[in-house]
Amino acid sequence: MPIGIVYHPIYLEHDTGRHPESAQRLEAVVAHLRTTGMWSHLEHVPPRAASTDDLLRVHTAQHLETIAHLARTGGGTVDVDTVVSPRSDEVARYAAGGTIAAVEALLQRRVSAAYALIRPPGHHATASRAMGFCLYNNVAVAARWSLEVAGVQRLAIIDIDVHHGNGTAEAFATDPRVLYVSLHQSNLFPGTGRWRESGRGPGEGALFHIPLPPHTGDEGYLQAFERLVLPAVRRFAPDLLLVSIGYDAHWADPLSSMLVSLVGYRAMADSLVALAGELCRGHIALALEGGYDTDVLARGVHGTLASLMGTESEDPLGRPREPETDVNSLIDAIARKHHLE
Template sequence: MGVALYTHRACLDHVPGPGHPESPARLTAVLQALDDDRFATLERIEAPRATRAQLLRAHHAGHLAGVLDAPDVDGRRLDADTVMSTGSKEAALRAAGAVCAAVDRVMQGDTRRAFCAVRPPGHHATAQAVMGFCLFNNIAVGAMHALAEHGLARIAIVDFDVHHGNGTQDIFWSEARVLFASTHQSPLYPGSGSARERGVGNIINAPLPPGTGSAGFRAAMTDLVLPAVDAFAPQLVLVSAGFDAHRLDPLANLDLDSDDYAWITRRLVELAERHAQGRIVSTLEGGYSLTALRETVAVHVTELLHGCDPD
């Protein structure tokens, strides 16, 4: 059992428009980084479409209608930041479908870990609205799928994107079977993620001030996030893998480097080995420096591969 890579070329066809930071070039950079001999053992799998039934576990019917049932046109603006093109519906279905398929694969024991190289990202989409470049909340759809189809009692979602995953928090606010833990810059878009936001005791927020570097990030993970996940003893670990806390990223002001992403991935692998039979599904969220994205995805997947290479 190794590591599966889920992606689909349709995810390149979501084109928000010239100058938009969430561009197809992001996924191209990720796939280029993984097209290397170091990653030859990855099992590369075409992401399926999410079904409406899968999406409806995390989103209201009106939300689906607003995204899927409107005319296919370029430049359809759904909010100030979120724009659809003629390829966006298919991309969004494949992005959410990738996480569901990856969950199935790790739960069935066909692979131990998976990385979903997909876009658009998802963690800002709430149960009822698109937001912040996100159409469907891919990680939430996958977590709901794991609860419904695999009967899990404890799932941990760890989100290290520089922006708070407000949509994921919204969807699981009252769901005690899911622990949501996030490190993120504050103040910063979307303005949520205070340490006081606790849900039913299942929400762990570790806001970081602008300028925070490796020491502050690792302290927040070591002192707050990782102990909470460890105590929760998840049967599955899901990762909202945003790489925009890197010092090169143009949309935020944290000061992490590639070693920090290797370090946190290694810690999450250890937790998954301890509690979840090694089961991890990670999916791409933010990251808007192409240079940093190539480097950080490469170290993230390298750590996911550790111990999974065939003999």
């Protein structure tokens, strides 16, 4: 079966001006995929707009009205980081619905894996608040659709954006059907995602936070994968793997202080693809979150798609010269917290 990609030019209509999260991000990715010839080897899955019912599984009615009102009255800012333009409500519904479409194509076995190349991103959006460039929580909406509509029993969300997905964590902190694993830079926006947090009530154990220190690179991330992410997901045994993928932990990204290379991103993708094959019949769907150096983003998406396809990818950008931070003691502490010693 082919690898599916969800993309539509409507994603360029969320107008953020000179904001880091701009339409130029997706334009760069599509141009690179076309230039390399990969674009023609993908199965193009059309997105749909998320319905109000889809969004209400995660967000409040007041939140939906706030975004819609801002859009229909000409746009504005939700906060210093988050922009709404006249078409943003529609585009954000297509971002959430596009993530659902990726999962639906996967579950219907029309594709062997799926990648939602969407914007605006979603993982910071909470039930009642847009923030951190995010309007609706795309992956959370798709996860709830999977559980409530598609009949998936258990799913894991792996978030490798450099920022903690506070909105996704909030959405599933009490839900035992979901395991949310986040690898993120500590003490970076939004300042959440402490490693001692693990969920509440019936969702105790639903959250698995891995806040890595600045200057963590390939070695630290892959140690965290090997010792924490993979055993935690294996223990949970999901039926579906969703990935919030941001490329902003790369050493060249302007909004973080991490040292991951494209080789490291490819290794993480390879691990997740293998894990999905081991646990859930290969059911893996990814949705784009951050990544604000357009060259890194374009090459990173290409590398992830190459991982899904089982083909080679290159890293012409190389590795950083700075030394990595050692994360062994942190990984030891998190492993003890979650009984993974």
